[in-house]
Amino acid sequence: MFATKIFTSFVSNLFKIKPMQNAVLITIGDEILSGNTVDTNSNFIATELKNIGIKVVQIFTISDEIEIIKNTLKSAFEIGDLVITTGGLGPTRDDKTKKALAEFFDDEIALDEVTFEHLKAYMEKRGRIEILERNREQAFVPTKSTVFQNHYGTAPCMMMEQDGKLSFSLPGVPYEVKPLIKDQIIPYLKDKFSLNYLTTRIVSVVGIPESILADQIEDWELALPANLALSYLPVGTRVKLRLTATGIDEEFLQNQLENEIQKLFPIIGENIIATHEDKIEKILGEILNEKELTISTAESCTGGELAQLLTSNPGSSKYFIGGIVAYATQKKTDILHVSEGTIERFTVVSREVSREMADGCQSVFKTDISLSSTGVAGPGKGEDGKDVGLVYYTIKVKNESETFKLYLPHLERKDFIYFVSQKILQDLVGILIGK
Amino acid sequence: MFATKIFTSFVSNLFKIKPMQNAVLITIGDEILSGNTVDTNSNFIATELKNIGIKVVQIFTISDEIEIIKNTLKSAFEIGDLVITTGGLGPTRDDKTKKALAEFFDDEIALDEVTFEHLKAYMEKRGRIEILERNREQAFVPTKSTVFQNHYGTAPCMMMEQDGKLSFSLPGVPYEVKPLIKDQIIPYLKDKFSLNYLTTRIVSVVGIPESILADQIEDWELALPANLALSYLPVGTRVKLRLTATGIDEEFLQNQLENEIQKLFPIIGENIIATHEDKIEKILGEILNEKELTISTAESCTGGELAQLLTSNPGSSKYFIGGIVAYATQKKTDILHVSEGTIERFTVVSREVSREMADGCQSVFKTDISLSSTGVAGPGKGEDGKDVGLVYYTIKVKNESETFKLYLPHLERKDFIYFVSQKILQDLVGILIGK
Known part of the structure; x- marks a missing residue:
């Protein structure tokens, strides 16, 4: 049954285009650089991507300048198959992301009628009949982009493609980012790409300092299978051991993790307070x-x-x-x-x-x-x-x-x-x- | 009186080494990339630096790999005069920052006796008489580094210098980062460098959507003095207008900001709920x-x-x-x-x-x-x-x-x-x- 499972998952993946493994996030705007806002979007996006087997390998937090955005897009595409930008798409004059996007992809910005209709409907629903020029500008997108409509704000999400790699540009407001990622981008990625599974378990350990813990479980750590990665996350009151398994069969990975965690009990069982939940x-x-x-x-x-x-x-x-x-x-x-x-x-x-x-x-x-x-x-x-x-x-x-x-x-x-x-x-x- | 004030501040700054304006932060470790932890260190450090006139212009969040750390240090030194890294200094095997630091600065790692004594005293105070080899390793630092001792943890903070530019490498635990930054690094920077002032005020506006607000205050915005920058920060329930002034005389900047904020009242006074506090x-x-x-x-x-x-x-x-x-x-x-x-x-x-x-x-x-x-x-x-x-x-x-x-x-x-x-x-x- 186990072999069949791997085989099925392998076959169903054959029909997808290509693997997609590494993502890069770009956070645009001075809010975070100035210390005014804590970046919670990256955390949310990284977790959602991890759940479908895509690993965030780098995050760039940059200021809202056309040249910087273009240079960062270049670096990001060198590192990852998928680039997600947040911020820099508001209706006000401090936003330059769209322009940088068009220049980077050698494209022009033009009014997208479908997006404009969506925008008008969105605003009318909120009792704003008069559409300002400033709002109309939000319906201008690079002509090569695929638009994912934003149901909770006025800035649309734009997808661009280059050599099989993808970028998505989202606004920066967390309430808008969450539904765009969850309801539109994640389903899209799951549908289009062959994805590796990444499964994580966190073991919470209390009453042993990190260095002593590391000594006690050293043999166990060195014997971990190659597809498992271990991290120590010291929090104020405990040490969390995070085990991440990568592979193509989710059930297999889950069994593998459970198996390794069980081996910890004879060593530090008295100090373990949880092996499933994290918080x-x-x-x-x-x-x-x-x-x-x-x-x-x-x-x-x-x-x-x-x-x-x-x-x-x-x-x-x-x-x-x-x-x-x-x-x-x-x-x-x-x-x-x-x-x-x-x-x-x-x-x-x-x-x-x-x-x-x-x-x-x-x-x-x-x-x-x-x-x-x-x-x-x-x-x-x-x-x-x-x-x-x-x-x-x-x-x-x-x-x-x-x-x-x-x-x-x-x-x-x-x-x-x-x-x-x-x-x-x-x-x-x-x-x-x-x- | 005003001219005297500028002159005094100019003269007192003449004795400092050089100006220091742009900082780059590097956050090292998989905790943030995996979506497990929200990066609050960057927010804290950016705020503290802003208060002494140093602007964070970019943040890199990277994984704990020697080559990546070295490459990122290189990029960071191209952009900023000051580089602050957090994370990657724990006693466990997933930390590689120190090695990357030594390689990047063409240096060796050696035991620092003062740091080792500090570490022993720190651990004895906490009832841990036996010093593990793993802990002793934490007292190894690049030989060219200046150590800032960590009073709330076992990983020391290391300062390196290159062509007049500085890097500080800190552990990642927020409780350790905060006192290192506040009590040691900020006073050090204030003492050594000529610093520009950056002063910020935030005006909280309710009851007007961002796009309409931008239209209403467009003339005011276009007439702002060149040393003032404006950002719109939409939060769930209001729009915050952030005004940042840069210059050498703090009192002058404060007056300038107050002056510009007063001009907003005839335009949108009814919608302003605060001009000093942010939260x-x-x-x-x-x-x-x-x-x-x-x-x-x-x-x-x-x-x-x-x-x-x-x-x-x-x-x-x-x-x-x-x-x-x-x-x-x-x-x-x-x-x-x-x-x-x-x-x-x-x-x-x-x-x-x-x-x-x-x-x-x-x-x-x-x-x-x-x-x-x-x-x-x-x-x-x-x-x-x-x-x-x-x-x-x-x-x-x-x-x-x-x-x-x-x-x-x-x-x-x-x-x-x-x-x-x-x-x-x-x-x-x-x-x-x-x-």
Whole structure:
């Protein structure tokens, strides 16, 4: 059955044009270079391409200048079979991508009637009857291009071809990029090209520093099959081992990965908290669903990040009942029933207040599990003069609660909140799976 | 006085070595290319460099291969005076940056005693007495390099020089990158080089699509002084106009920007909600502080994002009293006192429930302002079969409340939550400043 599977996949691929393996992304515009915007498009596109076996091998982030765009297109086509550009297609005068595209492909720009009709319909639907000259210009595209219409904005996506290599030029707004990639470009590529499969699994390891981990699993790593690649991704609270397998049969690759991951258990099994999901809120979500446990949160210094993380998971309404952000001290007593005496005696940022917050939270929301945090995210000192970077958090599961302390004075406010929230969910996962 | 100011700044700069204007960033490693990690380092570094007048003109994101790293260093030095690489310096076998660096600069790698002592002290402080060979390797650096010690990790930062141009090679972990850049590299650059000032202001415009806005301010834009650059940054809910001024006198540039921004008011003053701060939570924070108003949140579909946004602002404890994430329907009645009759009659995702949530929130937290959201973030339909992408939100200021409806079926869960939260804060800003 296994041999048949490879054969079928081989035959069905024979009818496709050619393999397409390496992609290059070009991000155009000063928003990212100036530090104003974080580039999330590249992340999204790389993930989508990876899922159909195309690997992003390089990303160029460049400014909106015709010569630079042309030179970068040249470099990109030397490296990849597929080039995707984002940005530089808005209706305003700082966008020069279209012109560079036409010059690079030795083409002219002309009005595309179909695109213009689409644009008019798009704008009329939004109550804008009068079409400005500036908008009409958006329907001008290189004459050799194939247009993929944009249903969520006014700039069309243009595909160009050169010696069997392809480029797609998209606008830069993430809300427009996502549907163009997902609903149009990915299906197009899947249809036209013979694609290799790339399958990835991530193993989350806690409690061992990267260098010691690398030593412990060295033999295992050296014995990995040639089509498997390993990367270490240290995050704040754990090390992720990413295993990527490349080949033509998806099921075979999945079995291969599972097989290698199983071999890790005799070596570092006690430190592995997940082998399927990557994000801690998803790992936790699966466990909560499986064990049919409910959860609630009482936050001070994490300011809603715990609730936000838990609810970012689709389907979280099954286990997340609710949360309270008790920022003002008074609200800790009013809503979470923390005793005033405890606060007076131990101050707000204390082990005791953290524990009472978790108790109060569990009784307000009537959940199996409650989480609490109280600390000083900074940059200013806490109400009671406690040090920036100090935090106590409590994890209460049924009747048992445990309170932890962290001191992270070197982290900026945002990183502090992120790190603490990740750590709390990670510790809860550890407790629930008995590690 | 103005002429003196320019003169002084000119004279003080004469003693510095040479001007340094353009920087190139190189991000090394497969984490970003694979779509696994969003590149936040570049954003941070670009912002920090911009503040001392150095402009990032290009970013390369490349994979961890010696030849690619060397070629990219070559391209980068052709474009910029300053090259900063991040990533590829961990203790594990997938890191090749150091080797590429030595080869590119025609140098050898050798053990640096000072770095090794620093490393040992760093690890001992963390209770790791035994130094692995793998860790010792981290103290090997190119012999021509100047080392900047890393106080938050084991990989040192190395500076190399070539024909008056500089490169800094940093590890990739954001917690390590930030202090290296802020506490060591920026002060070093400020000390050694004559720097141009770059000053930026962002004007937030609501209620006009980008193309119409561009038409309305065309004359103003064409009349801008030559040292000012304008960019349009459309975000989900508004258009940001970014004005960047370059020159040698910071105060002059600031006046120049203020002057040009004032000229916008007669044209589009009604649509401007902010001219100093960029982030909506900061814009709102300033207004709340100034008007001495307090705020609380009652969230359903935004799942804590509103509280998280509000508390992400340092100093938010002055105005943010607390929030409730009432995810389960029962909690909307228990804690927020939404009447069961209202839920039965209108369903949970309704104008009426949203309003009662805001009322309940205001009475629980006793704040001047309360915000509420109830909707379906998807991907599954709501409990009552309501459509994915539907949301009602209420803004209550003192005794007056207003409820709004949005329908955003095309947005993914995460984007939906983000968009709705941004829009709620933006609408509140509009209401508070009477626009």
